[in-house]
Amino acid sequence: MDHERKARTPERGRAPSVDSLSIATLCLDTDSAEQIRSFLESMPLAQLATELQHYLADEQDSVFVDRLKDLKPDICIIDFDRDREKASRTAERIREVLTETAIFAASSKSQPDFIIRAMRSGCSEYLAKPVGRDQLLEALARVGARRKEKRELASGQLLAFLSAKGGTGATTLSIHLAAHLARNQGRRTLLVDLHPDLGDAAIFLALTRHQYHFYDLAENAHRLDSDFLQGFVVRHPSGLDVLPAPDGVDSPRHVATDAMQRILEFLRGQYEFVVVDCFPALTEEVMAVIDMADQVFLVATPEIPALRNVARHLEFMGRFDYPRDKVRVVINRHMKGGAITDAQIEKAIRKNIYWKVPNQYNEVIRAINNGDPLSVSPKSDLMASLTEWTASLTGKQPQGSKKQEKGMFGFLGG
Ligand SMILES: Nc1ncnc2c1ncn2[C@@H]1O[C@H](COP(=O)(O)OP(=O)(O)OP(=O)(O)O)[C@@H](O)[C@H]1O
Ligand SMILES: [Mg+2]
Incomplete structure (x- = not known):
């Protein structure tokens, strides 16, 4: 490719x-x-x-x-x-x-x-x-x-998830966050899987019966209206709407920047949150999403190759005149007492860690097996981190949630 x-x-x-x-x-x-x-x-x-x-x-x-x-x-x-x-x-x-x-x-x-x-x-x-x-x-x-x-006035928030290095968890975090926004926060939310082929979002959400994908919609960018869009989205039981990626490997399609802008603008008008799972390459499509996003979550794991890529991405995105806090670093699979300390990470990337998501493989796999990000154990650190993160995006605490200790798993800075 x-x-x-x-x-x-x-x-x-x-x-x-x-x-x-x-x-x-x-x-x-x-x-x-x-x-x-x-x-x-x-x-x-x-x-x-x-x-x-x-x-x-x-x-x-x-x-x-x-x-x-x-x-x-x-x-x-x-x-x-x-x-x-x-x-x-x-x-x-x-x-x-x-x-x-x-x-x-x-x-x-x-x-x-x-x-x-x-x-x-x-x-x-x-x-x-x-x-x-x-x-x-x-x-x-x-x-x-x-x-x-x-x-x-009409615009929903566009949140982009970008893996600093393949496999750091952009898909996992984007679907979890999107499902939380849809069900726990009751927000009209759309998840877009931007992968040009073999997208994972539909698999993680067990959405097997879909006819169309994002690139089919993009080919019809000039015909967009809300009725037309409904023929393309798949509804997850959490209430989350999904525009999946193509699930084959044949000839990935290209969408020009102006068509991407039109589509994203339109989707923003239809939903309160549009969450985009980008793939880890700065193509024209991904750059259009990053340009238009309200927030870009750059996802890395606490290991040298991923952190080195965070620094490179930050340097690259620093060349655009984005607001200072638009690009935020999320450390996924974080471990207390891990080999690299938070201070070392922040020194290496020269930016604060925005959010830490704990390493809880069994919980993540359980959610994938159930096709439901909300089936993560309610008492787990993973659930606490995601719940808190979602609430911080909407400015609303979900019912029954207890505020997370700062510095544990959650918000640290921009
Ligand atoms: N917080 C976590 N704790 C434990 N395992 C995790 C966590 N987040 C993600 N994983 C695991 O890491 C693997 C990669 O995750 P994911 O597919 O979300 O990464 P990605 O960045 O989207 O990858 P790609 O670059 O292939 O799109 C998956 O097996 C997932 O289950
Ligand atoms: Mg992915």
């Missing part, structure tokens, strides 16, 4: 911003179209998705309506000069079928009653021709700001 070849590095440049706006124009006159095209070429804020020379005023225009529905542009700019009546009806129709799309009117006439009519039919901006660069930029910025605000 060739994960490394697709790996993205900061030197090769960042992906287009998630905040980039897509624009469709309708019936725009040649000069304005030319002008807007040339403005957009120099603005990273937006790009042109399509230029239609049709109003969507009549029944026979439904083919263009479908086209716009597929494209889901963030903004439609409608020229009101060719036919004011049809332009208004077009705006009304777009407002009806594309509820998330902002509509701009463009016109050389700026009489107040024309502006009012355009606003009534759903336009949020009235661009006076000839359209100026600043005028367009300000209107785009307003849409961008509204979209960001909305996203932040």
